[in-house]
Amino acid sequence: MGGKIHRRKKVLRDFVLSKKKFIIYYINKLLNFSKMKKTTTRRQQVTTYVPVSDNIYHDGSSYRVRVSVNGTKYSKNFSSKRKAVQFRNELLAR
Secondary structure (H helix, E strand, C coil): CHHHHHHHHHHHHHHHHHHHHHHHHHHHHHHHHHHCCCCCCCCCCCCCCEEEECCEEECCCCEEEEEEECCEEEEEEECCHHHHHHHHHHHHHC
């Protein structure tokens, strides 16, 4: 009978030790997780150009002129529509 009690105590002791190991394992895991560098992936938004007139596009803050003259492609941004139209007209007059 003394052997059964001794075995139960051993099983109980092993159970408590395994539970402590389990808790220590997860605490270490959580600590390591907090030390890990958190990276965030940022995606740049794709610029959407809306056609304003021939060869002139608007992206919400600036105007882009895209013209091909004699096989040479020109692409330039302007802050105002007036400057963009003027530049386009100068290129097409060549």
